[in-house]
Amino acid sequence: MRRMPQIAHVDVNCFYASAERAFDPSLQGRPLVVLSNNDGCAVTRSPEAKALGIATGEPWFKLAPRAKEWGLVAKSSNYELYGDISARVMELLGRYSAWLEVYSIDEAFLGVKGGPGELLALGYRVKEAVRRHVGVPVCVGIAPTKTLAKLCNKWAKNNPAFGGVCLWESVPAEVREGLMARLPVDEIWGIAGRLTKRLNVLGIFTVKDLVGADPVLIRDRFSVVLMRTVLELRGTSCIPMEEERIGRDQLIFSRSFATPVTTAAGLREVLSIYAQQASARLAKHGLQAKILTAFAATSPFRDNEQAHPSVCVSLPMPTADPLLLTKAAHALLPHVREGLKYAKAGLMLTDLRPTGNQPPLELFENRHEERGIGPLLEDVSRRFGRGTIGLGHAGIKSGLDWTMKRDMRSPRYTTHWDELPLVKAA
């Protein structure tokens, strides 16, 4: 019997909190929240924090007064750390399937094949490898479609009986139905608040209700997108791969190539184009990025040699400047092996923040560049430290509008030599 390819959805449990815990074991078992930009509100909660009834998006000023009584620890977002941990997880996942789609900073889809026993074993192998190599916990959902794979992952997370890995075809049909009947429809991938209310009006409250709905009626009343979701829930794969996505705190730009790219020069061109497109997208949303991750992957055919290079670059300041982003993206090139068939490449921009009041650098850019002021500033900063010299407003050490409040940030353990994790010899 010929088996259809399946899709594994892998994501890191409470990613930001787990990344913090990987380097600070004292956070294990304690309620922990990671705060959004400027320490505004809780964006990631450890299970212990969830158990305290802390909601996503709860402002920190409301939580702070009770933190001591709860034993609650808060951390500012440490995007340098999260970006590097993400790149490590993705590179590791790439070893298990040549077909890898990085979906967000903490989740990816993998194309997988095999019988139920093999697929389950693969799921557990992936879970164990990520825990051991990188130190963060993941759950795995495996199903014929992306929507179902995401659903299975959710079950794997919320249901200890699955042991962190849920394979659609090995869950008995009556158990699936029971689980779907208990899951509100807005828990499905791609269904948000307003849509939920409109579905409720039609008597669709649970995932089971949605599976039972007529896809054509759904298309007419809602959209083709929602019809695809219904079909996907019924096991027909129809969600296209690799759409550009912008989330609350990340922008991902990745594409497959029509013909493989085999040279660093070719990838340089591709990365430059993506960086400029990403720059335009950032500008459109009024955002700047501080961290750029660039990656490439070889084509998913077994007879090819496989490689999944990636780099994580911390930009000197938040920016949407196409030149800076392009330069940063080129950091991938030394990791590219000539002659391999690269089938896709992409950029992930994280640590996004609204465009602040920037010093009017652009007006002077050309004149200064001619005089070599940029390199001079860089040299001085290198020698005497960041913030010792700068142009106009950038020279003032504190009180910059774009400087983020990150009072509770942990060390950037893996990207800054002077912030390495400390190990006790006592």
Add this chain to the structure above:
Amino acid sequence: MGVIIGPRVIDAGASLFSVLISPVAVAAGFPSPAQDYFDGRIDLNAHLIKDITSTFVVRVTGDSMEGAGISDGDELIVNRALEPRDGCVVIAVLDGELTVKRLRLTSTGVVLQAENPKYPDIRVPALSELTIWGVATRCLHHV
């Protein structure tokens, strides 16, 4: 005569140890006869890091491992993917802290040994009751 020092590595977190130094001394004024033999620089990443996804660098505080050549302020290269074996220098989780010790697997149990007589051994009933964070593979000792 001068030695060419290559460009600095950008602070990208991607190549912690890329030191770019040309192995040849170059005489100013005429081409070096050695330049045809230049076939790439020594890349410390390639020699010191077996697996980039599972390798981390940590810094030591304290003197309990001096007998193993690990001093206060040294950096250790740690591979999380390695199986901890008897005699390995490991990073273990003790009381919520990362601690460096030598792992001893004996017939009577697991011992975390310091390499300095000033510090006592720590006994653990079984390896399963211990969290090993990673296995140290190199010490970057400051001379």
